[in-house]
Amino acid sequence: MNDIRYGLLLPAGQAQLQAGGTAAALLDLVVSAERRGFDSVWVGDSLRRARVEPLTLLAAAAAATERITLGTAVLIPAYRHPVHTALTLASLDLVSQGRLVLGVGAGFPGLSENEFELSGVDFRTRFSQLDDTVQLWRRLWSGNSEPFHGKVLHYDWLPDVPRPHRPGGPPIWLGGITPAALNRTGRLYDGWLPYPPDVADYATGLDAIHTASAAADRSENDITPALFATVVIDEDADRGRTALAEYCEANYRLPLEEVEQIQVMMTGSADEVAAQLNQYVEAGARHLLIRIAAISPESFGTQLEHVTDLIQSARQCTGGLVAH
Numbered sequence: 183m184n185d186i187r188y189g190l191l192l193p194a195g196q197a198q199l200q201a202g203g204t205a206a207a208l209l210d211l212v213v214s215a216e217r218r219g220f221d222s223v224w225v226g227d228s229l230r231r232a233r234v235e236p237l238t239l240l241a242a243a244a245a246a247t248e249r250i251t252l253g254t255a256v257l258i259p260a261y262r263h264p265v266h267t268a269l270t271l272a273s274l275d276l277v278s279q280g281r282l283v284l285g286v287g288a289g290f291p292g293l294s295e296n297e298f299e300l301s302g303v304d305f306r307t308r309f310s311q312l313d314d315t316v317q318l319w320r321r322l323w324s325g326n327s328e329p330f331h332g333k334v335l336h337y338d339w340l341p342d343v344p345r346p347h348r349p350g351g352p353p354i355w356l357g358g359i360t361p362a363a364l365n366r367t368g369r370l371y372d373g374w375l376p377y378p379p380d381v382a383d384y385a386t387g388l389d390a391i392h393t394a395s396a397a398a399d400r401s402e403n404d405i406t407p408a409l410f411a412t413v414v415i416d417e418d419a420d421r422g423r424t425a426l427a428e429y430c431e432a433n434y435r436l437p438l439e440e441v442e443q444i445q446v447m448m449t450g451s452a453d454e455v456a457a458q459l460n461q462y463v464e465a466g467a468r469h470l471l472i473r474i475a476a477i478s479p480e481s482f483g484t485q486l487e488h489v490t491d492l493i494q495s496a497r498q499c500t501g502g503l504v505a506h
Contacts, residue, residue, distance in 0.1 A: 186463060188493045189222035189471040190215050191255060191410075193482055194239060196232040197432040201478045205234055205242075212243040215250060218490045219497070222251035222283070224471055227258050229297040231433065237270055244278035252278055255375060255410060255471055256285035256357045258294070260303040264315045264335060265343075268322045272346045280347035285375045285408075287357040288312045309362065310334045313370060316354055323351035355408060359387050368394025373406035375471065377445040384409070385465040408469035409462045414449040414476070415488035422449030429475035447475070452492050 192208050215223050223243065225236035240252045252274075259267060275282045288308040289298060298305040314332035321330065327340040346352060355373030356363060367374045368391040378384050392402050412429070416422035426447050427438040434441055441447065448458045459470055472489055476482040 185468060186496070187221035187469045188219075188496075189224050189251070189253065189255075189408075189469060190220045190486075190489070191224045191226065191471060191473040192239070193474070193476070194225055194234040194236070195228075195433060197477050198479075198482070199234070203479055203482075205239070207479065208234065208239060209242055209246050212250070213246055214486075216247045218486075219493060220250060222253050222469070222471070224253040224255035224285070226255055227261070229261055229300060230293065237274060240282070241274055241277055244274065244281065250281065251283055252281050253283040253471075254285050256287040256355075258289055258297070259286055259315045260289065260298055260308060260311055261301045264318050265322070265337070265340060267315075268319045269341075269343045271319065271352065272323055272344050275346035275348060275352050276344060278347070280352075282346075282352040283355065283373070284352050285355045285357055285373075286312060286316065304334075307334050309366070313366065316370065319354075320351060353406070355406065357410070359383060361390065364390040365394045367391050367405065368396075368400070369398040372404065373408055373469075375408045375410055377410040377412075379442055379444070379446045381461040381465050384462055384467065388466045406469055407466045408471060409446070409459075409467040410471045410473065411459065411462070412445060412447045412473045412475050413455055413485075413489065414474070415452050415455050415485060415492065416449060417451050419450060425449070425481075426475050429477065432477050452488060452495075456492055456496065 192211060193203055194208055212223050225239050226233060227236050236254050236257060243252055295305045298308065303311055310333040314335040317332060318330050318335060322340065322343045323346050325345060327342050330337045330340060353372035355375045356367045356371040357375045359376045359378050364387050374391055376387065388407050391405060395402060395405055414422045414425040416425065426449055430436055430438045430441040448455050474482055474485045474489060476485050
């Protein structure tokens, strides 16, 4: 389908760095992704699992590229001061000439509590904190520096920040698939970036978003439906499962059987992976963010070739199929 966009998650985590990855290689990868025809590159965010800081990496990527969209998947705003982050993001949007997209989230129960405590944010109010932060960013980006009083954020004085390249600032996509997250996406956000392992949950989630957007007098076209999918392309199913399992252990210290209950994890031949992705496309996904489940630079490079071939084949297809 001509309207499908493809993104690549950069391997910027501690496991990949310990396996021989470097910051310089990440920038080379961004340039390569642009050349290969990817529409976007993305960086994750965490305090628990060390990684190259995403906004720093994207600023460098902006200077090294011309076309490709630069995104966070996902940024946790609670880890940074809301006002200073508004300045940082406006600056990054200016440096990239409007190529920034912000996937944001509110952390994950059972994993993120210590990170929130370290950042001085009450985990119990994380959703209000996130919504307040996004509202504050948009106000500052529009030139409104009047006092702000939300549910949890209160500022009697605010500075001016530079206007971003795009009027109103970069699009903000919400991760999450709980009923509350779906409702908030439809009412308040510019896109949806979930990773549900069941395509039926994706379809019903998108329907709920459209219901919420209609109730808020918003068009469905105001919200980009995306998908975060972890992929290993391998003709040998057992070998593909092993690669997924090794990735989960290295990145989460959790078994594949537990992670795949939460996140969509795909393996199989190129045609089989394409068929799995196509199910989400048929359910409404329009921006497919692919995370390659590889740790070493060598295995990542091999998988990148397979994923590139899949995307190039998909762009040549007609009739709405991801694979040919």
